[in-house]
Amino acid sequence: MNNEKRRSNAMKGICPACEKETELEYVTRVEDIAVRDENIPVHVEYFKCLECETEFDDPHSTYDPLEVAYHEYRARHGMVQPExxxxxxxxxxxxxxxxxxxxxxGGATLSRYENGALQDEAHNTMLSLAMQPDNLLDLIEEKTSVLSDEKRNRIINLLKDITEEREKSFLSIFETRFGSYPASIxxxxxxxxxxxxxxxxxxFCKGVEIPKTKLNKLIFYADFKHYKEYSISITGSCYAHLPHGPVPDKYDYYMATLFYDEKAIFxxxxxxPNYTGEFLSALKEPDLSIFSTTEIKTLAYVKEFFEKYNAKEIRNFSHEERGYQVTRNGELISYEYAQFLRI
Incomplete structure (x- = not known):
């Protein structure tokens, strides 16, 4: 019965093994293809000769199961795709x-990758980094002989425009999402x-390894100290009462931005024994040109004042602040309490 069904679904075609026209069955199934010791399930299709049982690919098909497996492997591992x-x-x-x-x-190496060959990990990292505008700009400025002057200048200008637009767009989105509150106390x-x-x-992270808990307190003290002295904060950040002391509201987003997007901190x-600590250090220079003279003075004062404090000491110090003591967990701390600041 099965043979009859197979023959009813068969078609005429040339079998490469029989070297003649026979009845061929079109077969589709899912098979595992090994890619670097990892099995990738892939849809495959082929013809099977009903006389000699030989299986062979459709010579007119452009479908390549190995290419599909490579594409899936790259997707699983976050690798750069040929396209x-x-x-x-x-x-x-x-x-x-x-x-x-x-x-x-080598030119041939890049051509193979662009046409579907699976790159190794080192080359993938190289490609991924080069596709970041800042890194491509560094490569072009470093290897001046690769491009003509005209092309090099055109690409440099384009990359600078992209970088500036990205920064403006990011800051705009960030401030809209988290800073849409009106300026207030x-x-x-x-x-x-x-x-x-x-x-x-x-x-605050420059030149030192600083616990995350301490960094949050330094930012708090800088803003509140500047408000105490000049009746306006530095950053416009709101501060929330959390168990380890005052912290910038939504502080995790700022940390993630510095680490993942700006690559400014490590x-x-x-x-x-009882916890995991996070220590931060700066990978870039801060742009101090955006601060006023009084703001820079305040930042430097706070950094020096708490220079010898560890995370526990500055946490305990902040717990004594009036604004922290009169608020509960999760509540925002009003700058009106800056007048009672202990520094």
């Missing part, structure tokens, strides 16, 4: 050879200034 390379290269008007020379790869009568907040964090996780 990403081509789109990136064409966006900036780079030839394969030009991009290969910028990366220090809760923000030190200052609208949220993300650039100042992030650069103040980098300032976070070192350390294991202690």
């Amino acid at each position: 990403d390379i081509k789109t990136f290269r064409e966006r900036f008007g780079l030839t394969q050879l030009e991009l290969a020379n910028l990366l220090g790869l 809760l923000s030190g009568y200052q609208p949220l200034n993300v650039a100042k907040l992030l650069n103040a964090m980098v300032f 976070i070192d996780e350390r294991q202690f």
Whole structure:
């Protein structure tokens, strides 16, 4: 019965083994294809000769199961896809050879990757980094002989425009999402200034390894100290009462931005008997040009004042602040209590 059903679904065609026209069965199924010791299930299709049982690919099909497996493997591991390379290269008007020379790869190697070959981990990292505008700009400015002067200048200008637009867009989105509150006593009568907040964090992390708990307190003291002296905060951040002391509202988003987006800080996780501690250090210089003279003076004062304090000591110190004592967990701390600040 099965043979009859198979023959009813068969078609005429040339079997390469029989070397003649026979009845062929079209077969589809899912098979595992091994890619670097990992099995990737892939849909496969082929013909089977009903006379000699030989299985063979459709010579007219453009479907490649191995290519599909490679694509899935890259997707699973967050790797650059061939179409990403081509789109990136064409966006900036780079030839394969030009991009290969910028990366220090052979032209044939890049061509293989763009046409579907599976790159190794080192080359994938290289490609992924080069596709970041800041990194591509560094490569072009470093390897001046790869491109003509005209093309190099055109791409440099384009990259700078992209970077500036990205930064403006990011700050605008961030401030809209988290700083849409009106300037009030809760923000030190200052609208949220993300650039100042992030650069103040980098300032406090520069040249030291600082516990995250301590960093949050330093930002708090800088804003409240400046409000105490000049009746306006530095960053416009609101501060929330949390168990370890006052912290910038939504502080986790700012930390993530500095680490993942800006790549301005390094976070070192350390294991202690009862907890995991996070220590931060700056990877970039803070942009101090955005601060006023009084703001820089206040930042420097706070950094020096708490220089010898560890995380526990500054936490306990902050717990004695009037604004912290009169609020409960999760509540915002009004800048009106800056007049009672202990520094």
